[in-house]
Amino acid sequence: MQKAFISSNNKVTFSCPQCKNTRIVDVAAYKALEKAVKIKVHCPCGHDYPVMIERRKQFRKAVSLPGTYTRIYNQRRAGKGTMVVKDVSRNGLSIRVNDSAHMKTGDTLEVSFKLDDTKRSPILKEVIIRKIVGYDLGTEFVSIDAGNASDKAIGFYLMG
Numbered sequence: 001m002q003k004a005f006i007s008s009n010n011k012v013t014f015s016c017p018q019c020k021n022t023r024i025v026d027v028a029a030y031k032a033l034e035k036a037v038k039i040k041v042h043c044p045c046g047h048d049y050p051v052m053i054e055r056r057k058q059f060r061k062a063v064s065l066p067g068t069y070t071r072i073y074n075q076r077r078a079g080k081g082t083m084v085v086k087d088v089s090r091n092g093l094s095i096r097v098n099d100s101a102h103m104k105t106g107d108t109l110e111v112s113f114k115l116d117d118t119k120r121s122p123i124l125k126e127v128i129i130r131k132i133v134g135y136d137l138g139t140e141f142v143s144i145d146a147g148n149a150s151d152k153a154i155g156f157y158l159m160g
Contacts, residue, residue: 018047067113121153
């Protein structure tokens with residue numbers, strides 16, 4: 001299924017898999033939704049195809065990468081654990097941790113894992129927890145710096 005991302009001007013580009021025709025559509029009505037929306041697009045060539053409209057600003061790549069995290073509390077390390085990175089974007093990660101009991105939204109974690117690219121690029125980043133659902137955490141990178149090795153590796157990884 002195709003994914004389409006809403007641009008800053010509330011437009012989405014649809015591309016027919018049958019005839020390769022593209023068209024840009026205003027989808028302002030979907031901008032305020034919390035979750036992705038599945039729609040059926042009808043192309044002038046007669047082909048209908050499903051599209052998932054994502055409201056996220058950045059593409060997220062689904063992965064399953066093992067790693068570790070360290071909770072940072074009052075500028076000190078306050079507990080460690082194992083995690084699995086579930087998806088990666090330019091702005092953050094979705095991770096599943098082994099224990100979320102002592103975590104809350106706004107907490108900072110230092111995460112460490114390796115990408116599954118040819119270089120097995122090591123990633124070491126600080127993230128802020130933005131969402132907690134059971135053992136799943138939605139996180140945002142504390143900083144993004146084009147000169148940082150981890151940020152470079154993530155950028156190349158997402159383009160590949």
